[in-house]
Amino acid sequence: MNVLVCVKHVPDTETRVKVAADGLHLDLGEANWVVNPYDEYAVEQGLQLKEKLGGEVTVITVGGDDATKSLRQALAMGADKAVLCSDPAFEDADPWSTARILAAAAAKLPCDLILSGKHGVGGDNQQVGSLLGQLMGIPVVTVVTGMDLEGTSLMLKREIEGGTEVVKASLPCVISCQKGLNEPRYPSLKGIMAAKKKEITAWKAADLGLDPATLAPSFQLKKMELPPPRPAGKILSGEIPDQVKELVKLLHDEAKAI
Numbered sequence: 251m252n253v254l255v256c257v258k259h260v261p262d263t264e265t266r267v268k269v270a271a272d273g274l275h276l277d278l279g280e281a282n283w284v285v286n287p288y289d290e291y292a293v294e295q296g297l298q299l300k301e302k303l304g305g306e307v308t309v310i311t312v313g314g315d316d317a318t319k320s321l322r323q324a325l326a327m328g329a330d331k332a333v334l335c336s337d338p339a340f341e342d343a344d345p346w347s348t349a350r351i352l353a354a355a356a357a358k359l360p361c362d363l364i365l366s367g368k369h370g371v372g373g374d375n376q377q378v379g380s381l382l383g384q385l386m387g388i389p390v391v392t393v394v395t396g397m398d399l400e401g402t403s404l405m406l407k408r409e410i411e412g413g414t415e416v417v418k419a420s421l422p423c424v425i426s427c428q429k430g431l432n433e434p435r436y437p438s439l440k441g442i443m444a445a446k447k448k449e450i451t452a453w454k455a456a457d458l459g460l461d462p463a464t465l466a467p468s469f470q471l472k473k474m475e476l477p478p479p480r481p482a483g484k485i486l487s488g489e490i491p492d493q494v495k496e497l498v499k500l501l502h503d504e505a506k507a508i
């Protein structure tokens with residue numbers, strides 16, 4: 251089975267976020283960039299399917315040249331091929347444009363299954379996988395925590411509020427992967443060395459038959475701001491029984507928690 255895995259290059263979640271002076275962008279100068287954590291489940295799932303059924307795993311990203319770091323990480327885990335979709339016209343790609351770029355690239359690649367993460371940390375839109383399936387006219391199953399092959403179909407477990415839903419989907423389809431689906435492997439030293447030598451295919455808008463004029467974001471970001479700083483906490487003093495009474499009063503009257 252040939253699997254295409256969508257990988258987003260993101261600032262790690264430990265990054266202290268600052269809003270840039272223009273109020274429209276994040277200042278990510280000091281960020282450490284990594285593979286989107288949910289995409290690691292997707293890469294792992296692709297590798298497990300390849301080990302069981304044969305075929306190839308191709309990882310793909312829409313991003314700048316620095317996004318090759320995440321592609322190399324996925325190659326080091328065991329992916330066979332990598333594609334970087336990079337063009338000045340992609341720079342402000344919103345989820346719709348990102349999905350259009352990925353759909354155009356997927357049409358040029360052999361793929362029986364497309365895996366994405368549940369969501370991309372940073373943007374948090376949870377849209378790209380679903381839009382990609384819609385653009386390609388194939389089924390989409392989201393928030394998947396279990397996967398088994400049954401003939402030419404997939405039996406999938408989805409996380410829903412308070413329970414699990416079991417869904418059967420025919421191939422080809424797009425699956426968005428959730429924590430719990432598997433335990434992503436660490437790249438081995440051999441994998442890291444091999445990944446350094448693997449070629450990364452680079453595609454620009456023209457290679458994908460995309461007109462840059464149609465890739466402008468479909469919404470306009472007006473302003474970004476951090477939440478107001480949290481007020482300082484209260485430290486109670488005095489005898490313990492008095493503190494407990496005071497705490498209950500505060501939880502009731504001020505915090506409205508009880």
Ligand SMILES: Cc1cc2nc3c(=O)[nH]c(=O)nc-3n(C[C@H](O)[C@H](O)[C@H](O)COP(=O)(O)OP(=O)(O)OC[C@H]3O[C@@H](n4cnc5c(N)ncnc54)[C@H](O)[C@@H]3O)c2cc1C
Pocket residue numbers: 256257258259278286288289310311312313314340341342343344345348365366367368369370371372373374375376377378379
């Ligand atoms: C030059 C350049 C710079 C960028 N800089 C930033 C940035 O600083 N911060 C930021 O958050 N985004 C950045 N992006 C990425 C782009 O803005 C987002 O990919 C897009 O808006 C989707 O947002 P999301 O993460 O909320 O997607 P979601 O819909 O939440 O993502 C769901 C899943 O879709 C797939 N996916 C999402 N985006 C991509 C992608 N780009 N490539 C491959 N698969 C993807 C992943 O599997 C992901 O788990 C940049 C893109 C380019 C081309």
